[in-house]
Amino acid sequence: MKNDYSQSPLISVRDLQKSFGDHKVLNGITVDIAKGDVVCVIGPSGSGKSTFLRCLNRLDEPTGGEIIFDGVNICDPSTDIDLHRQKMGMVFQQFNLFPHMNILRNLTIAPMALQKKSKEEAEGYAMELLERVGLANRAKDYPLQLSGGQQQRIAIVRALCMKPEVMLFDEPTSALDPEMVGEVLEVMKELASEHMTMVVVTHEMGFAREVASRVMFLDGGDFLEENAPEEFFSNPQNDRLRDFLSKVL
């Protein structure tokens, strides 16, 4: 049973809007994300898909609407967003590992400082996860000594070390050399198979088709269509989606 719809959705986005000055990037997006969902967000560049993702943990501050996460409206100025971000892991296009710390420190700094884990506990869990992505032997190395694909796998592990309830991926393979894309997608696939809730902004249509439970299409700041991957790719309804798919597939 992948989706547990008996509970209220994990993330409920209501009429989410975002403008940069006069420029409107998101025109009221409404969507529910259930526990265990793997939502892939696709769309042409400039469609607002990254902004949508970054609004989910308020790295970009929404200018309207609300986001209910774990039953709390995190857009309310009185919520402690730092506390909620601990439960929302994020993976960036540019990895953004901390270059002045070794890998193990990258993975343990947040659990130790924010969740008051002991060093042993944090390192034990970090090593366990590193083992699973096949990078345990690099624990004492520094990020810049690693390849892009390895850095991105570490970045995923860094987010996982906080034991998040949802993982947000912002074009995680776009900055990678082609031969390294596979190893990162493999880790994400494994996560999905363990029923981690994931929101993934991506250009990897193959990944979306194979792994997603739902695919969302954004264009021009509008949420135009969503469907299960087979329907989405084989029987698109919206004209702009059909046009987009004809270009990328």
Next chain:
Amino acid sequence: MWEDFKSQFILNFVDDGRWHYLANGLLVTLKLTFFSVLLGLVLGFCIAMIRNIHDNTGKLKIPNFLCNLYLTVIRGTPVVVQLMIIYFVIFGSVRIDKVLTAILAFGINSGAYQAEIFRSGIQSIPKGQMEAGRSLGFSYLETMTRIIMPQAVKNVVPTLLNEVITLLKETSIAGYIALEDLTKGGDIIRSRTYSAFMPLIAVALIYLVMVRLLEFAAKKVERRLKKNEK
């Protein structure tokens, strides 16, 4: 020629133990430089933080205004004027230690320049670092102190050491408040022996050696920091 040189040397440095003026002066110069740099470090760091917090969050409006005022005044006026104002105006009626006054003046002056150095250091860190820290749940301040500053400080160490060199040379104006630093020491010898060449060249050489030593140290530090990166 050699005899002449020798007698001049003895007259300027040996007679009456005149080399003491240079030795004691050098100690004062080093003391001034060291403590002014420390004071400037603290001031510069705090100012850079306040301005950065203001630029990124819009908070701390009044402290930010005060910082900008301070930077404008200090960077817009000569350090010798600042030194005299602090000594003759601000502490005009109270007798406090001259060295302390000078440290205050040079420290406040250096703080303005170090603030800019720190600020550029902070700005040199890619904004993805702040986002990564925030996305893990760190507050703005925690991300600043745990993630941004350690990298920024590392980036600015070479520039900061340059500031130390500048400051070392700048303290040579301490004589304006009758503080006997290295330059003043040489000048006192000149006024006693009526020969300018020997004492002034000696003072210049001592500064030069100090600066070269600092440059050497800066290179060493820079190389070590680079090595840690990879």
